Amino acid sequence: MGLKQSINYRADIDGLRALAVLAVILFHAGLGVQGGYVGVDVFFVISGYLITGLILQDMEQGKFSLRAFWERRIRRIMPPLVVMLLFTLAAGWLLLLAEDFKELGQSAVAQALLLSNVFFWRESGYFEQSADLKPLLHTWSLAVEEQFYLFFPLVLVALRKFFPSLLRPLLLILLMTSLVIGIYWCRTRPEAGFYLLPSRAWELLIGALLAMSSCSFSPSRRWLPELLGMTGLGMILYAVFAFSTRTRFPGEAALLPCIGSALVIACGTRSMAGRLLALPWLVGIGLVSYSLYLWHWPLLVFSKYWASVPLTVWQRIMLLAATGILAALSWKWVEQPFRKRVVCGSRRSIYAFAAVCSGLMLALGLALHLSHGVPARIPAAAQIYAAGRSDSIFRKEVSLEQAQRGEFVILGGKEHRAPGVLVWGDSHAMALLPVIDELCKEKGVQGFAAVHYQTPPLLSYVPAGPYSLKDKTPLFGAAVLDFVRSKKIPRVVLTASWNYYFEADNSGRIRQALLDTVTSLKNVGASVWVMEDVPNQPFDVPRRLAAEVMFYRGDVNLIGLPLATHRADSIQQHEVLQSLAPQHYTLLDPVGIFLNPQGFCRVAADGRALYTDSSHISTQGARFLRPLVKSIFD
Structure with a gap:
């Protein structure tokens, strides 16, 4: 089974990464991109394509090694992730209420075990805290990729060794099985369909099969890659701007951005789409896309956590600017030194680094779990108000x-x-x-x-x-x-x-x-x-009352919804x-009972919250x- 397509560096793929990450962070920042979440699906296709191409290329040259493969993944993923995790835990100590800090510790443990997606799937539910306030929620997609990197090379090696002539058909069967699971779960178990690998693997396998396929075009049909590439880019952009949180997703809706991504990658710079994506400014964003993805979410979460009113557009734009600065610093001082082997140059040292960092995350996360989020950090009155969540x-x-x-x-x-x-x-x-x-x-x-x-x-x-x-x-x-x-x-x-x-x-x-x-x-x-x-209050009542004690020191009778x-x-x-x-x-x-003398629908009585969230x-x-x-x- 020969590799039909070179997996050399391609600037257009970095441009596609830029498009994906910009869609995601603009969606999360609420800046007019309602379907920007499909950027994650674009990332999955890119990852499946590049990883499979590298594995097959090494196999053709007779030098493939699982230890070398996982070493490259550790160098790529772990160093900036660890820095972001340490920052998030430190910020959580200063900013989060005890229950949320405890959950942050639990999510750090899950990330260390490569099970972040499973953790957030199990934590999803009707009464669970809003996803917008979970600082490590975005690591679910990393866990999906990490699980794929763990198992897929083993599957690929086994299939290539024992069933070389059936490699593509068997992977196509796996892809179709995963797609069917995804469509079914999207209707019956939407949280599982969103978070778990069985319903997401097909997106990575699209990229994997693309890496095994020949994508040659006749010189007399130059119009064909132009048409297919622009069609693919149009499919991605349509999903980004036309989809919304009401779209049933992933399911069959995810086919649009995933097939679109495959078309763009297959055509490369033979298409206007590829040449546009290879523009230097897009390539620059693509190079730091991983760090952009890591940093944007915790910054948004911590900025919204204590805000009594929604962040303004300018505040959100400033946060994204800060994200860009942190991402550039992370790329230069963390990503590059590890990838170029300036830091932890040997394989043994990078594996030791991974073991120590994973152990540290496990220890810190377990400590936060066992200490129930260290409630002693929080004033007693604020703790009582915050306890309203579970009342x-x-x-x-x-x-x-x-x-x-x-x-x-x-x-x-x-x-x-x-x-x-x-x-x-x-x-x-x-x-x-x-x-x-x-x-x-x-x-x-x-x-x-x-x-x-x-x-x-x-x-x-x-x-x-x-x-x-x-x-x-x-x-x-x-x-x-x-x-x-x-x-x-x-x-x-x-x-x-x-x-x-x-x-x-x-x-x-x-x-x-x-x-x-x-x-x-x-x-x-x-x-x-x-x-x-x-009365449905415009804020999470227990957290808002705790903030009144900790920061504002105002009158709780003046913060409810006006009649x-x-x-x-x-x-x-x-x-x-x-x-x-x-x-x-x-x-x-x-309303008559909730109304207080100041004309507000009260949110507290006798030092305790009257709500568990904004409406219950x-x-x-x-x-x-x-x-x-x-x-x-x-």
């Missing part, structure tokens, strides 16, 4: 299968008590359950909760959220209605993040769905209460829910609503 008792959703079996969350204890109330809704209904549970115990009745993430308490409405039941929602609603009928439950409370659903509804379906739901519940003998959503803003934000919710009451149900509006009330917040909720039982 929630009932974060357990009910599946469709459980609902159909009548297995709902039980409130008020499991004793044989008369059914008193059922709460139906989404995660905002979960947040209300602590006070319902306490009132059920006091009243000597049993309560139930039919709750599922991003799924409103409506019989005929199909939500679109990634965590929702989607088209299974009507079946879930039918199971709830049947349960209310069979158990003769006298009271049903409907509550949800109503604004979320109204914003996605342009046809008035929610109003009719609510009316149908309430009518059906009343027809089976239940009285219905509908609670408007609590006028809440009413303006919730006008559709309020008008629709008011219009159907009191003829059909009793309406509960929590904490157990303390639920108890704060007791006077309102008690009326259901009275």
Whole structure:
């Protein structure tokens, strides 16, 4: 199996790297590139192409060695990564709350074990902290490549030795298998589809197969590489500017930037696209693209972590300028000395460097985990406010299968008590359950909760959220209605993040769905209460309260959402829910209780946060609503 295409240095590939990294950092900085995340997929194709080409080239020359291959990868990847990790841990000591600093330590351990993507996959979820505030989140893509570098050379050596004539077909089968997994997981397990190697390997394998293929063009058809190269560049740019966070990705959508990248690489400078990418300024950015990628994300995260308002455009541009300076310094003083063997010149020394650095990351990360993020760094009052994040008792959703079996969350204890109330809704209904549970115990009745993430308490409405039941929602609603009928439950409370659903509804379906739901519940003998959503604050409440203690030392009664803003934000919710009451149900509006004398929707009481994030009330917040909720039982 001969190598058909030379893997000498190509300036156009560095230009393609520049395009990829610029797309990624502009996307992360929120500077108008909604699909810039596809730059990572472009990187995967480039990596698969270059790595496979180098391996096959060494095999042809009879000098391939796994130790030499992994040495080159260590020299390329590890030194600037270690510097960035040490900076991030030091900044975390100064800036992060204990829980987040603990998670930073855990992510450092995962990175040292080449499992960063697995860690962030396991940490992803409905109630997990926003990805925008995880300083090492971007290392997931490095872990995917590292895992590929670990296993692919072994696969390639084995296939070339035992099945040389089947090398391309077998790799094509692996590629198609990975693509099918990616498309399936994108629909059924989107977090796994995004983070894990089995659903991403096909992107690297596109580059690998390209490196094995002949890409010659007849001189009489000079137009063909021109057309294919510009088409490929157009495919990448279309994905960068036309895709968004609403695009189902990676899945089949990732084919566009990946095939586009393969076309650009295959045509090289025989195409106008390749000649454009080989422009010196793009090549310069491509040379420092790895360091740019490493540094841009932690700078953005730490800058946003304590900001009480979103960063301005100019602030984000200045951050990217700082990223460029750090990347240039990293390339000159870290990347180049290691790659040119000025530092750790021998193979033994670079392996020793890798072992020591990995051990150091493991030790530091484990220390942060075992010390719970060193909370002694944080003032006691700030720690109490920050603890509001975990001040929630009932974060357990009910599946469709459980609902159909009548297995709902039980409130008020499991004793044989008369059914008193059922709460139906989404995660905002979960947040209300602590006070319902306490009132059920006091009243000597049993309560139930039919709750599922991003799924409103409506019989005929199909939500679109990634965590929702989607088209299974009507079946879930039918199971709830049947349960209310069979158990003769006298009271049903409907509550949800109503604004979320109204914003996605342009046809008035929610109003009719609510009316149908309430009518059906009343027809089976239940009285219905509908609670408007609590005020949604414009910031993460526990972190903002902690900042007030640590930095601003202001009055916590002056940092909540103004009443006028809440009413303006919730006008559709309020008008629709008011219009159907009191003829059909009793309406509960929590704003009156949350409103403080200063005219703000309060975020704290008795030195504790009333929210776990920006919109879900904490157990303390639920108890704060007791006077309102008690009326259901009275």
